[in-house]
Amino acid sequence: MDNNVKNIRVFFSKTGRAIYISHLDLYRLFQRSIKRAKLPVWETEGFNPHLYLTFALPLALGTAGLCESMDTRLTEDVSADELVRRFNEALPRDIRVTEVAEPVRKPTEIAFSEYEADFECDDAAFDAFLDAEHIPAEKKTKRGIAELDLKQHLTVLERRPGYLRFSLPSGTELNINAGLLFDAFEKISGTEIYSLHVTRTAVKCGDGEIFR
């Protein structure tokens, strides 16, 4: 790798219509946006050169995110402010770059995410669901469907009718999609959740610090 390249971490939000962009499509979207913005992003060397972009933590389809991040490398110096401006000119409205900075922590240090959800459902049933001793859920893995007890992993941070703030494990060790919690509720209670909006509000490392 060239010595002059500089690692940067791009923080962005993904909300509104953009929550339907899959992780794979997000890569392509950033790649094309970088081309449109003519940003000096380093290309991999090899038979099939492509822009070097890596996303620390995929966001589930349908979940919004306020603190998503992507690591890349620049071949020329561009100020953080200018990068933010040029990214945002090229990106669709519902994806906004909020900050560009030098990476502080390693993506492997990510341990959990915090979410906010608002929804309509039978709130008494939802409270009972949260208070149960076990919250069995099914997680799709490469090897098939794995059973797990969400109760062991879920931390409720704030709860009021139609609203829940919570955290779940994220990262390389164990990654739990926030949607599992609501699927589990529908399955266990036999009732439906309406107008569910889930937003990832923070990504944190094992020591409780924000992933920077």
Next chain:
Amino acid sequence: MYKDKLDRILLKVQKPSRYIGGEPNSVEKPLENVKMRFAFCFPDTYDIGMSHLGMKILYSLMNEVPEYLCERVFMPLPDMEEQMRKNDILLYGLESLEPINTADIIGFTLQYELSFSNILAMLDLAGLPVFAKDRHSLTPIVCAGGPCCCNAEPIADFVDLCILGEGEEVNLELMRLLEQCKTEGADKHEFLVRASRIEGIYVPALYDVQYNDDCTIKSITPLEGAPAKVRKRIIADFDNTYYPETFVVPFSEIVHDRAVVEVLRGCIRGCRFCQAGYFYRPFREKTVDTIKRETVSVCETTGYDEVSLTSLSTSDHSEIEKMLACLADYSDAARVNLSLPSMRIDRFSEELLNRIKSVRKSGLTFAPEAGTQRLRDVINKNITEENIMNGCRIAFEGGYTAVKLYFMLGLPTETTEDIEGIAELCQRIIDMYYSLPSRPKGKGIKISVSLSTFIPKPFTPFQFEPQPTEDVIKERQKHLMEVINTKKVQVSRSHFDVTYLEAALARGDRRLSQVIYTAWKKGCKLDGWTEYYKYDKWMEAFKECGIDPAFYANRRREYDEILPWDHMDLLITKEFFVRENRRAHEAQTTPNCREKCAGCGVNVCTGKACF
């Protein structure tokens, strides 16, 4: 606006980003500033429709007018349709997320006959009656454009009007007329009568069609001052015609996921089976400067890393080498790949090969169309065996070990010898490959033969010809499989079921509207998709309507028969098609337009020589 309703269903469907809009470069206009709304419908899925160049051009063109909004609308797949119906969501435009039944014009682009049933499906999903006669208010006006409109008779009962030819100018004329009629408080009928005065506008309801006892057409009579012949619209100054600076870039991967620049329109070749070759006449090309400017613009504003130089026959551009050299300067520096579809094997050279080789090495595709010289002469392909061998040799010497060859089965005058000719030609290509000292070492050759079935189309010299019957086609397909005795050749063939319907619809008359309606009622839609195509239901529909598809697909027409599309004027005379048909039966070729004018008539209409 359906945003909230969509939020409730989109996670339940496959690839939801195609149903929500908001892609880079898509148009945003607050509806309160919009005077006229045009819902541009592609009657197939997003992945296919978004790949279509005509839609990109006309979408951007109309949106240049500040008070007009052109929206994109596609056919949802069954999972999405089910969710929409369950949640009372009508078919909506991707720009406004508002239902299209409130648009002023709903326009369908018809690229292939198998999308006809989707028109009904989409109108119904929009909450509108499918028959034109049942839609009484002035708006929305339902119209259709695109190549299938050269014979729009099968869909005559569903659309209010058709646009014949190129839409760059006439679409806006139509919008202005409708805007005026709205202001004046005119009714739908008055609007249609006035629209029929615009060149290129065909209002089916203003023509009375009478039939003979044998079901052929007796007469086509224009009513209320509609023109006896509807004349196709063409853009006179193609080099200066509108071309979008940018395209909408989809979130998800679509069929042709790349930038596109149209380098020429029309075709000089005159292949006798090819409708597009006549529909898009006269031949017009853009200058190298224009092509370069448009290439840079679409690449830079989309961020695509591949640009396709598209047309019916790109290698026929008079300055192809200069064009490629000029574009290579840009594409190398910007790390953009050039791709050249529609390359003729006789125009293929080492230089061309090197230009496209800097790009990823996908397979090369050529279209000899027929296995013997005699049959290639019948269809006027104007390619010799030497051209084919030479083209393949250049490819092999350039490092390719796989070629794909297109052939058509069931062509007029075809014999067993022509079928065997395909196998023999493949064998000679294989032998040539192994005789090359410079062939890629240690690698075998692979020939993929793609065998489609001949479908006679209106406005071609073969419009009079029958499509061979099921028995004959299946027998010939079987015979070809028997005479190919090497694993180096792999054959894929089209399904008879699909080509038969396409043949019936392509040369159909108005009586087919009832068949299409009946088939749609039986659940037919997305007919271009193998997994959704219901041949049995279509055949049931024909039977219930008392109509035999063979009448349209397998019958030879006399030269003097009134054809269902005779009131359309594509600027090419019927005498020319008759003349070309006769020459075909004599295996006489006709030189390409650049070599010698064949007298099709288009230059008489435009008032100037094509070259």
